[in-house]
Amino acid sequence: METLEETFKTLAIARRLQPSEPTYILDVALQPSPSGSSAALVAVSCSNRTVRLHHRETLGVHGEFKGHTGRLCGVRFAHGSPDLLYSGSADGTLRCWDARRPGSDATRVFRSEVGHAFCSFDLSSNDTVVCAGTEQVGEDSFLVFWDARMASGKPEGKQPGLLGVYTESHSDDITAVRFHPRVADRLASGGMDGLVNVFDLSQGGEDDALITTRNCDSSAGTICWAGVDGEQLLCLTHDEGLHLWDVRQLDSDDPLTLLSASDARSLVTLPDGHALEHFVGGAWLEWAGQLQVVGGTSKGELHLLECSGQGLRAVRSLTDGHSATVRCFLWEPAGGALLTGGEDGQLLQWRAGATELQGAQRDTLKSTSAMQLKTKAHRKHPSKRNNT
Template sequence: MDTLEDTFRSLSIARRLQPSEAMYILDLSIASCASGVSDVLAVCCSNHSVHLHSRETLRLVGELQGHTAPVCGVLFSHLSPHLLFTGSADGTMRCWDIRRPGSDASQVFRSDSTHSYCSFDVSCSDRVLCAGTEQVEEDSFLVFWDARMLQDRGETGSEMGRLLGVYSESHSDDITTVKFHPRQADRLASGATDGLVNVFDLSLGGEDDALVTTCNCNSSASSLCWTGKDLDQLLCLTHDEGLNLWDVARPDSDDTLTLLSSADAQPLVQLPNGASLEYFVGGTWLSDEERILLVGGSNHGELHLLDCSGCGLRFIKSLKGGHSATVRCFQWDAIGRSLLTGGEDGQLLQWKAGAEEISVGKKDSLKSISSTQLKTKAHRKQATQKGRSKLT
């Protein structure tokens, strides 16, 4: 049987879905849980909508509308293949039943009216939903809801999620990424543009007691991923292409947490034929092979697959002829053995080993300009230092 790396090395475009309107694809999610696997792929678009596609053919099968500002992400429930969570800068988190495309969200989650969400995640038990806010005056907040306990219905008739509480002292700028542990429902990591990455044990009580580790990535954190054989390592990528890999299994140990650290990880790998690694799309832990897959790219759409370990980065494969602009998101579909990618050209691509391309949508110019002015914020390279000791 071919190894996963053999599969990566033989990836080519299987299907290409062209945009029907000018927009960016910002995030995507596929469902995979113990209770079943959905044949639906959810895509977050820059026009504030969420598109539902066939996981195999990429054809559009539905659309979810309700958010009134940029959507910061989409995520399927861990326990039900039919439930999809979304978060938005409009100050709402929503849960949708994808069996009813076109209907309103089944649940809506809100906190303070000044909160604008820019990241979120759901615990592996599906019980706790956490969102990170943009900075509000001098503070930024981690907001928690119990996704299973409901309050009164809102004006739209959707059920309102029960607010559990707020953490307000751990970050001082936009909280750009939050990530629950894949197996421990009470363990949460958060990263922000203040350069701090915090690890919490929510079972310990209030914010001060729950904060068990603070690491400094010396830049603006863009994404986090739990990795390692026992999922006790934390991968952090930054907005200026820095990379950190920390061992957070024993946060109270005197040993250093840092396994790999680079303020600019681009020179860590040599790409063939003079290709350039201009940005990271993200990273994911491949549990079957116990390794980290990093996906990087160039601004004209070329993708680079990399293996990441404590020893550095290793080149696997470049994917060409697909995207024509910056790629924003990817997912490895372990069941379908395919790589799914979306980006600023509005294209949704499916890559499979040894595939021949099937065009799903219209064959217009691959280069599209978003019709929506995306909200952006310049990220500082120098992190704001907070008045607490940091473990590095």
């Protein structure tokens, strides 16, 4: 098997798709496939409030789902029931779709209180609990929990499946919610108040469930579990800070800080005079045993970085792909391919040693639509009042 360095060294564009309608690609998810079948689907959330399905191998459009009336905050496939696809939105709903039926209505709709606008969500590793983080409501922000197996399309009244709400752990928009990849009751959350919390949901009430809190001294942008056993937690902030903690000793008052920088761009030296403008996100590459951080520029350049307690190390820069800010990325299992999407509307598939098919569309679609102008800012969280 190729080493990680060899895989990165020969990465090239294998497929490129840019739909005729210019929309930002905000998030991407891959349908689980035990055998790695090429028949699996890729889901992307778009700035026009739709969830689009693509064929994994060709990136061809398979269909789409419509129903949300506010901007989307992510997409997730269920782990054990891969035909179930979840999406969250600032319209105050999480929706579950049947990926076998593109264009159909949501099979389940999750709601909480009127006035809640969701800006993050995730699904537990055993598919039983879904959690969403809200924007600030008055002086409060909420983590809302549902039984993922129960929901209703009814807009009012008691919501079936609603398990409870945490109200005290954050005081501003909850911008990131991530369940542990293997421990179903372990949840991390990050907010614009600078707090990153870890909960053990098996303990019940909020006070008992909160087992550690870290302060990233800025607005948390993305969080990511890392390490062989998920013993590390990475936080990237909206102003390009980076914090990596060892959270194995959750009963300790001071989990070990492995790496911390208020502006982590200064930790990176890129070749050929390239500049790192922002971080896109982080991912633990289980197949490689490495924590990867992806950085980029407003012109679409991507920089793959190895992250550890020793700092950030530039491994490979990807150019001539995107022409605008990249919003999301995803590695397929075992490093089969890297998927990237961004503000140029393109969905790209990168593979080691690939040669891009001839005739692939390379033109950049430009739009001055109000929707794109309102969602143009990359690292800053959108305005609470702007629910496009």
